[in-house]
Amino acid sequence: MSAFEVVRRLLVGYPVPDEFVDPAYPELLQRLGGLELTLVVAATSLLLGLPLGALLAVGRQGPALVRWPAVLFVEVVRGLPVMLLVLLFVHLSYPLLGVRVPVALLGTAAFTLHAASYASEIFRSGFRAVGGGVVDAARVLGLSRRQTLVHVELSIAVRTMLPAFLGLLITVFKDTSVLIVVGAAELTCTARQITVSQPVNMLPVLFLLLLMYGGSAALASLLVARLERRWPGADPRNDTKGLP
């Protein structure tokens, strides 16, 4: 197996034979592998998990009927190792629901809940960071309730939350490697398939894994840093903008 072939397999995985594809579910997701599948699982989990986390954070400020289920969810899910969460999904989905779901989807569902539980706490801490005095000051200066929310509260909250969200993004991205234990053909699983089936040296494959995980995480860090700089008021240097 040439080095080019190893890299290609790590990026897109092995071809998935038709006999492994369940027509009841989107074919594309079932045919993905390698880094592609890792990115799709991580991105989908975050895209679904962040709004769910926001709802949970709001729910925790609400009446008891909403607050306690939200607290229960966050405390339980956050307290479980993500591996256990994945195993619960993989082993309980059929007995509880009576339907067979592809492991990539079950893994995505598990990571969505995992991301949501952490995101809810990040949202909570972000909104707590906005002091009451700041809001009062904005209102005294004549800003409307909406302007205060958008230009003051959200601005400060998002600035506080961005580094934590970056941490969550990277955590979810690299933790998807636990899906190897249930046979989802993500990046680490593909690396194992290569080393098990091909007469290749394990160390270069591990080094490529390191580059792919580390490189993707570094890229995410750069993007978030760029976003932080562009965010109004996010960079302390911008705070002095417009002042004499």
Add this chain to the structure above:
Amino acid sequence: MKMRTKTKTKQRELPSPLLFLIPILGAACGTRAAAPPRTSALEAVRDSGEVVIGIGQDAAPFGYREGDDLVGFDFDIARAVVARLEAHLGRELKIRFKAVTDETRIGWVQSGEVHMSLCHTNCTRKRDARIDFTVPYGWDGKGVLYALGRGERDLAAFAGATIGIKRSSSSQGEIEAWFEGQGLEQPTLKVYDNHAAGIRALVDGQIDGFTDDNSIIINTAMRAGHGVGPSAALNVTKTSYSRAQFGIGLPENDSDWRDVLNYSLHDLWNDREFQAIYERWFGADSMCPIPLGQNRMEPFVIG
């Protein structure tokens, strides 16, 4: 004089997160009750026209990647058994494979996620307590793969040595029982995630030997470019500490399903299709020839 200050803090304590686990664990333990009604897998397959098969992908020659293709003895047996099932059920069946791992090959049979599982699973009593097996469709021995640098060795030479085994393999209990039975010092067992990693460690000199089913360790070593044999760099002990008999994993106490799969295997044997498949993977030209010899199925008399 010691001053004691007692501060009363009125704190609304949240119940421990562990308490929240109770309903989840309750649900998990009660899945039998919540599970879809347990009809025979035979009925489910007949009604749906689809047979869901758990299959391993990480162990040559049973299931592995040959280039881009998934091939192996288990794949061929699974397809041949389903062809016979079609004849028994009188309808066409669609095969759906699901990749199984050490964590799912037994659990998915128990939960009904797969109708059967072919993953070079040794029929041990411990496993038989959780699932059922068909008649054995594969046979092997378990020796220890070692580097020939220090000369030829047999099992007893590994007393007190460090031997690698694969995670979730039944080999651990079996090799310990053999050394205990011989009154020899137990080897130190070191667990590896997969066969390739264990053999790599052996070649690097981190362990004295590596063990599992002979066919798998020999195939894996040879596919990784290491020669195996009396005149090669690696060799396998002549003596085996245990036998392996591979069976198709089936849901527990599903007699109709077990019968029809056993008959399918018997039919394959009677028609010599089984022998042709076996020859392809374990014949004289294979990496690890295991002559059928006394390993045979004993099909029931048809009548």
